[in-house]
Amino acid sequence: MIIDCHGHYTTAPKQLEEYRNRQLAELKHDPAHAATAWPLDISDDQIRESLENAQLRIQRERGTDLTIFSPRAVGMGHHIGNESTSRYWSESCNELIHRVCELYPRNFAGVCQLPQTPGVRPGNCIAELERCVNEFGFIGCNLNPDPSGGYWTGPPLTDKWWYPLYEKMVELGVPAMIHVSGSCNPNFHATGAHYINGDTTAFMQLITGDLFKDFPTLKFIIPHGGGAVPYHWGRYRGLAQDMGRPPLKELLLNNVFFDSCVYHQPGIELLLKVIPADNILFASEVVGAVRGIDPDTGHYYDDTRRYIDSVDWLSAADREKIFHGNARRVYGRLGARCGDPARA
Amino acid sequence: MIIDCHGHYTTAPKQLEEYRNRQLAELKHDPAHAATAWPLDISDDQIRESLENAQLRIQRERGTDLTIFSPRAVGMGHHIGNESTSRYWSESCNELIHRVCELYPRNFAGVCQLPQTPGVRPGNCIAELERCVNEFGFIGCNLNPDPSGGYWTGPPLTDKWWYPLYEKMVELGVPAMIHVSGSCNPNFHATGAHYINGDTTAFMQLITGDLFKDFPTLKFIIPHGGGAVPYHWGRYRGLAQDMGRPPLKELLLNNVFFDSCVYHQPGIELLLKVIPADNILFASEVVGAVRGIDPDTGHYYDDTRRYIDSVDWLSAADREKIFHGNARRVYGRLGARCGDPARA
Numbered sequence: 001m002i003i004d005c006h007g008h009y010t011t012a013p014k015q016l017e018e019y020r021n022r023q024l025a026e027l028k029h030d031p032a033h034a035a036t037a038w039p040l041d042i043s044d045d046q047i048r049e050s051l052e053n054a055q056l057r058i059q060r061e062r063g064t065d066l067t068i069f070s071p072r073a074v075g076m077g078h079h080i081g082n083e084s085t086s087r088y089w090s091e092s093c094n095e096l097i098h099r100v101c102e103l104y105p106r107n108f109a110g111v112c113q114l115p116q117t118p119g120v121r122p123g124n125c126i127a128e129l130e131r132c133v134n135e136f137g138f139i140g141c142n143l144n145p146d147p148s149g150g151y152w153t154g155p156p157l158t159d160k161w162w163y164p165l166y167e168k169m170v171e172l173g174v175p176a177m178i179h180v181s182g183s184c185n186p187n188f189h190a191t192g193a194h195y196i197n198g199d200t201t202a203f204m205q206l207i208t209g210d211l212f213k214d215f216p217t218l219k220f221i222i223p224h225g226g227g228a229v230p231y232h233w234g235r236y237r238g239l240a241q242d243m244g245r246p247p248l249k250e251l252l253l254n255n256v257f258f259d260s261c262v263y264h265q266p267g268i269e270l271l272l273k274v275i276p277a278d279n280i281l282f283a284s285e286v287v288g289a290v291r292g293i294d295p296d297t298g299h300y301y302d303d304t305r306r307y308i309d310s311v312d313w314l315s316a317a318d319r320e321k322i323f324h325g326n327a328r329r330v331y332g333r334l335g336a337r338c339g340d341p342a343r344a
Numbered sequence: 345m346i347i348d349c350h351g352h353y354t355t356a357p358k359q360l361e362e363y364r365n366r367q368l369a370e371l372k373h374d375p376a377h378a379a380t381a382w383p384l385d386i387s388d389d390q391i392r393e394s395l396e397n398a399q400l401r402i403q404r405e406r407g408t409d410l411t412i413f414s415p416r417a418v419g420m421g422h423h424i425g426n427e428s429t430s431r432y433w434s435e436s437c438n439e440l441i442h443r444v445c446e447l448y449p450r451n452f453a454g455v456c457q458l459p460q461t462p463g464v465r466p467g468n469c470i471a472e473l474e475r476c477v478n479e480f481g482f483i484g485c486n487l488n489p490d491p492s493g494g495y496w497t498g499p500p501l502t503d504k505w506w507y508p509l510y511e512k513m514v515e516l517g518v519p520a521m522i523h524v525s526g527s528c529n530p531n532f533h534a535t536g537a538h539y540i541n542g543d544t545t546a547f548m549q550l551i552t553g554d555l556f557k558d559f560p561t562l563k564f565i566i567p568h569g570g571g572a573v574p575y576h577w578g579r580y581r582g583l584a585q586d587m588g589r590p591p592l593k594e595l596l597l598n599n600v601f602f603d604s605c606v607y608h609q610p611g612i613e614l615l616l617k618v619i620p621a622d623n624i625l626f627a628s629e630v631v632g633a634v635r636g637i638d639p640d641t642g643h644y645y646d647d648t649r650r651y652i653d654s655v656d657w658l659s660a661a662d663r664e665k666i667f668h669g670n671a672r673r674v675y676g677r678l679g680a681r682c683g684d685p686a687r688a
Contacts, residue, residue, distance in 0.1 A: 145531075151495060151496065152495065152496075155531075187490070188548075189549070189551075189552055191579075192548035192551065192580065193541075193545045193548040193549075196544050196572045196579075197537075197541040197545065200572060201531055201532060201541060204533045204536035204537040205531065205533070207533075208536075224576070224579075225576070228544060228571055228575060230575065231572060232540060232568070232569070232606065232608075232611060233608055233610070234608025234611060234634075235535075235536070235606070237608075238645035238646075239633065242636050262575065263576070263578030263582055264618075266577070266617045266618050267576060267578060270610050270614045289579070290579055290583055291586055292585045292586050294578065294582065301578050301579070301581070302582075
């Protein structure tokens with residue numbers, strides 16, 4: 001049993017993009033435009049077609065069972081438009097994920113995009129989070145630590161600004177993957193810089209703040225192998241120590257988890273060496289940021305299962321934790337929902 | 345012979361801080377205040393005292409010979425004040441580095457801070473770069489890719505905005521370490537997030553641009569082990585490939601180098617495994633970001649020589665390159681200046 005905790009619907013039918021383009025056109029005409037909901041005219045067959053030769057084929061080829069699935073991250077675009085833009089766009093994206101999970105309950109478990117907007121209190125995301133969890137059976141959310149899209153104009157994750165949302169997450173028993181979206185800052189390539197920086201930044205915010213004293217059961221997944229963090233684990237341990245903070249294990253590792261989206265063997269080995277097995281969740285982010293075949297290995301860069309399988313010193317118990325045990329623990333609602341592999 | 349390519353004068357006599365505080369006070373009174381130069385009343389003995397029990401003691405203890413030495417990075421503060429603030433502050437900091445190098449020519453080789461200011465064309469840094477190289481014998485500069493201090497409001501490093509400075513660097517034959525300064529953005533802890541993000545961001549900018557077609561001999565050192573880059577080397581190789589860029593080795597590795605400021609054994613091993621030995625320069629950044637002793641090893645986190653010495657599969661030839669050969673090659677003026685260890 002292998003659960004991939006990090007998949008986005010990057011192959012959604014073109015009507016979704018047309019929906020977004022219609023929003024963009026209206027915003028161009030009037031930036032203060034109050035968006036409204038439109039129906040998404042997508043058939044079940046179109047959804048099937050978008051997945052069969054992509055995520056589902058890859059699941060079969062790589063022997064993974066269930067993907068924790070959310071809207072395309074780079075497409076969340078929280079910096080675009082206003083609160084109403086983000087609301088209707090997020091609702092549409094989430095409804096489409098719901099349909100995917102209904103069509104393939106054994107293959108996908110839903111995670112929602114939140115209707116964040118720069119400068120708007122994150123409490124505005126609670127209604128959509130509740131709808132996705134309670135009505136759709138979603139098991140988590142993606143939380144953008146920088147809704148400004150690369151200018152980082154909002155408060156850090158440890159600020160009370162975010163607390164109402166955290167309270168709801170704890171009440172619902174759902175974790176968040178800390179995941180930025182696209183970058184509108186020309187300094188940051190989205191998947192090559194902004195993503196990785198977002199991961200690194202979030203972790204360092206959590207070292208300096210006391211968030212988990214206030215929310216002892218709140219859980220965050222830091223994607224892309226934790227950004228730069230495992231590579232600089234000595235730096236982070238040392239910085240925490242110099243600041244008089246508790247050891248990282250005690251300070252964070254009941255609450256913070258890393259996925260395994262690291263696209264080469266030495267990186268995966270570092271991750272497995274440095275981060276306790278209890279804190280690593282298998283993931284590949286397919287179909288995602290890197291789509292090619294590594295000429296040095298003849299395999300897809302993002303075939304992360306292959307790297308983990310190649311690590312002969314990883315114990316069977318740790319492998320089980322990484323491949324599914326931790327995902328079930330961190331995404332506590334996984335057992336309760338339609339996509340539950342235990343039910344399969 | 346061991347050259348540490350990354351040291352900052354973090355222990356400067358308190359008069360330097362007083363100088364800065366005087367600038368800050370004047371700016372508080374009048375943000376448009378045109379700064380002027382004041383003399384720094386620091387004696388040679390005070391300089392000796394600031395180094396003897398810090399950088400020099402550590403050089404002796406760790407068996408390193410020469411430190412490539414620049415003003416305190418977090419103190420550059422290019423986002424503070426205006427162009428005149430940055431000019432006089434940089435000049436003062438650089439003059440102090442010059443005095444250090446004059447007092448200890450065998451221990452230190454100078455690298456300058458540039459008087460960058462957000463929104464001001466980097467051509468304004470040429471006069472100070474020329475002064476430092478031609479009059480003081482400095483061998484390089486630190487280039488801040490984000491003079492806004494964490495808001496990234498300027499253009500990327502590949503933009504023609506920077507070209508006049510690059511032209512002068514090439515003419516003078518000096519490389520730049522790409523090094524951000526302090527962060528005035530509450531999202532970014534300086535040494536825990538902004539530094540590492542700056543490194544990662546710069547590398548990705550260089551992948552997407554064609555800077556080294558225009559400047560085939562321009563050389564950059566990316567500090568802190570290259571930020572997240574070596575850990576995500578597969579991601580960067582794959583992204584370049586997906587974008588139709590040449591392989592990274594061909595695209596960048598004649599021009600881009602990584603230092604070894606990675607503060608734990610697995611991180612150093614990853615760096616040495618993934619990045620060609622020709623592209624790694626020994627560095628520790630002492631006295632720097634992490635000052636404590638790792639309770640797991642009993643040694644200083646930043647004692648990076650120890651990690652490299654422990655890698656038994658590193659060939660003697662590669663070790664020589666990393667410890668001094670590459671530094672002499674990248675900092676081409678090292679042989680010509682007073683601190684030349686070959687002269688010692």
